[in-house]
Amino acid sequence: MTKKEFKEQCSFHLYTSRSERHNVIYYDWKVTDDGRGFKYAIAGKIGLVTKVQLFNYFYQMVQDHDSVDNFPYHIRYKIRTDDKHRFRVPLALDF
Numbered sequence: 001m002t003k004k005e006f007k008e009q010c011s012f013h014l015y016t017s018r019s020e021r022h023n024v025i026y027y028d029w030k031v032t033d034d035g036r037g038f039k040y041a042i043a044g045k046i047g048l049v050t051k052v053q054l055f056n057y058f059y060q061m062v063q064d065h066d067s068v069d070n071f072p073y074h075i076r077y078k079i080r081t082d083d084k085h086r087f088r089v090p091l092a093l094d095f
Helices: 003-008 051-063 065-070
Strands: 011-016 021-027 040-045 075-079
Touching: 003 051, 021 051, 040 051, 051 065, 051 075, 065 075
Parallel strands: none
Antiparallel strands: 011 021, 021 040, 040 075
């Protein structure tokens, strides 16, 4: 899958609190008999990582799950391995 095709399937969100702002990207929304929601998510604080950098980390993570070992400390992520543990977009950033 090319980066362009991948980007078209991503869902980009911005979470804002009084003192912090985070970019969050979700990927792989599906509705199945076991559950519905996204399978992948990544979050980064604005100021520590740009949206482009975060997207590049995310693309790398989806292509190779082992790459998360090389992520900087300020990158947070979620990966679900099966459909019954998929998640929906939360109102507040909780991972």
